[in-house]
Amino acid sequence: GQQVMQIPQYQHVQEGEDFTTYCNSSTTLSNIQWYKQRPGGHPVFLIQLVKSGEVKKQKRLTFQFGEAKKNSSLHITATQTTDVGTYFCAGPMEAAGNKLTFGGGTRVLVKP
Amino acid sequence: EAQVTQNPRYLITVTGKKLTVTCSQNMNHEYMSWYRQDPGLGLRQIYYSMNVEVTDKGDVPEGYKVSRKEKRNFPLILESPSPNQTSLYFCASSLKRGGFYEQFFGPGTRLTVL
Numbered sequence: 044g045q046q047v048m049q050i051p052q053y054q055h056v057q058e059g060e061d062f063t064t065y066c067n068s069s070t071t072l073s074n075i076q077w078y079k080q081r082p083g084g085h086p087v088f089l090i091q092l093v094k095s096g097e098v099k100k101q102k103r104l105t106f107q108f109g110e111a112k113k114n115s116s117l118h119i120t121a122t123q124t125t126d127v128g129t130y131f132c133a134g135p136m137e138a139a140g141n142k143l144t145f146g147g148g149t150r151v152l153v154k155p
Numbered sequence: 156e157a158q159v160t161q162n163p164r165y166l167i168t169v170t171g172k173k174l175t176v177t178c179s180q181n182m183n184h185e186y187m188s189w190y191r192q193d194p195g196l197g198l199r200q201i202y203y204s205m206n207v208e209v210t211d212k213g214d215v216p217e218g219y220k221v222s223r224k225e226k227r228n229f230p231l232i233l234e235s236p237s238p239n240q241t242s243l244y245f246c247a248s249s250l251k252r253g254g255f256y257e258q259f260f261g262p263g264t265r266l267t268v269l
């Protein structure tokens with residue numbers, strides 16, 4: 044079936060280092076959203092990308108939407124302990140109407 | 156304060172005993188949905204609603220029912236819960252005018268079915 048995959052599933056990062064998490068869809072996405080869920084918390088919206096090839100930055104976070112609108116990435120520079128959590132991508136697949144499909148998430152652990 | 160509320164936050168029940176998890180939002184959002192979160196599976200959409208009296212199945216609707224009689228409320232009903240419905244449930248709401256917008260999530264309901 045239609046699905047959204049995220050890799051890696053887990054990411055152990057040394058504090059201060061950079062890392063990237065990837066989101067890949069089996070079909071074209073109308074747009075893509077990214078969420079962060081802190082341990083024990085609920086998902087919180089980070090950003091939405093709509094245009095093919097779009098790049099947006101939020102401080103140390105850089106989000107990119109692929110040219111074909113089937114993949115996206117989140118790059119974090121100079122990782123801090125406050126970055127700990129699970130990052131999810133989500134998107135409405137163009138053929139799936141108004142359903143929202145989430146990726147499995149990337150769980151980020153930061154080593155001080 | 157703009158928010159999505161869910162009740163109860165924690166629930167332990169037994170197989171077959173009907174239960175309802177309530178969800179309410181105060182942001183006048185059209186779109187509401189229910190998700191379940193299981194380890195390694197991310198968030199899976201159960202049901203969603205585009206507006207009052209308009210509901211539709213998500214990816215995992217089996218064993219669940221919903222209703223949308225008022226714009227602010229979107230209860231999730233488990234008529235005959237089973238152990239495989241043990242999970243963390245989130246309600247979410249958003250604007251829905253043409254495209255998709257930021258989803259606001261409730262605090263979650265942890266359900267255990269024995």
